[in-house]
Amino acid sequence: MKSKDTFSKKDILQAVELKQFEVYYQPIINKEKNTILSGEALVRWNHPKLGLLHPNSFITTAEKTGSIIQLGYFVLRESCIQSKKWKDEGYAFFKVTVNLSLVQLIDRGFSKKVAHVLAESGLDPHDLELEITESMALDDPESTRKTLLELKELGVRIIIDDFGAGFANLSHLRQFPVDGLKIDGQFIQESLKSERDTKIMHSIILLARALDIDIVAEGVETEEQLALLKKMECQVVQGFYFTHALPGKEYKEWCNYFVNNPALRV
Ligand code: C2E
Ligand code: CA
Ligand code: CA
Secondary structure (H helix, E strand, O other): OOOOOOOOHHHHHHHHHOOOEEEEEEEEEEOOOOEEEEEEEEEEEEEOOOEEEOHHHOHHHHHHHOOHHHHHHHHHHHHHHHHHHHHHOOOOOOOEEEEEEHHHHOOOOHHHHHHHHHHHHOOOHHHEEEEEEOOOOOOOHHHHHHHHHHHHHHOOEEEEEEEOOOOOOHHHHHHOOOOEEEEOHHHHHHOOOOHHHHHHHHHHHHHHHHOOOEEEEOOOOOHHHHHHHHHOOOOEEOOOOOOOOEEHHHHHHHHHHHHHOHHHOO
16 A cells, blocks of 8 residues: 555545545634634545545645645635635634645735635635745745735735744745734743743744734643743634644534533633
């Protein structure tokens, strides 16, 4: 049998065609108000032979081979349609946050594709947030900036993912029109062990506040981490402490439970 990380472009494109990919959602929570701000769309592959696959076993291949363009489009379309459905059903937790690869962002006409998906799904652009996950160095910051401005003009929010890790750095804040930052989970996980990491995390929170942009802390796993974030006045959080990413139907049930049981809220 083929090993998990040796997929080809054809394997991924075929799986998109065969609808083997499924969008899971993880809530982004405002802990101060106990509300769900959005659901982050995280793709899974229901592989007929290998079972449920997480993105770390296929996203890199998808990016390298360019098939992330089709896969990413599927995730965007699917999650916008789902979000509009939840909105129409009257749920307050309907908003959606979609991960975007730079490969998609530098694809010509990307903002037109987003506009098309929004028109097709009927979702209000303000209900969609795009997280830029930068796994490689940026070749052409000017054209990326132009595309991001087009997306902002549509009304979509732009978030820098994994801030403080890899290529997600300060220069993006200077160059790009961003609405928020997501602090990399590693800082949160290390913050109770290392004073240095705590200080870096606190500085990122203060930086976001000074720039008047939103901040989300991801990868929150424990009560202690949550308490530390509260002390730093970072109350928008996401992580296993609340729940793993869930399939649409279970996500809806989880959110309903969270919203309707104030006394039981984690
Ligand atoms: P990410 O965007 O940084 O997403 C967060 C990852 O951390 C997710 O892994 C999530 O399940 C996991 N996570 C959530 N809470 C916790 C926690 O408390 N502790 C720990 N240790 N992990 C937590 P997942 O779903 O396996 O996704 C991995 C990465 O794959 C994502 O990282 C994102 O970069 C990428 N990805 C996922 N879906 C898509 C997609 O549709 N398009 C693109 N371009 N990338 C995607
Ligand atoms: Ca993300
Ligand atoms: Ca992240």
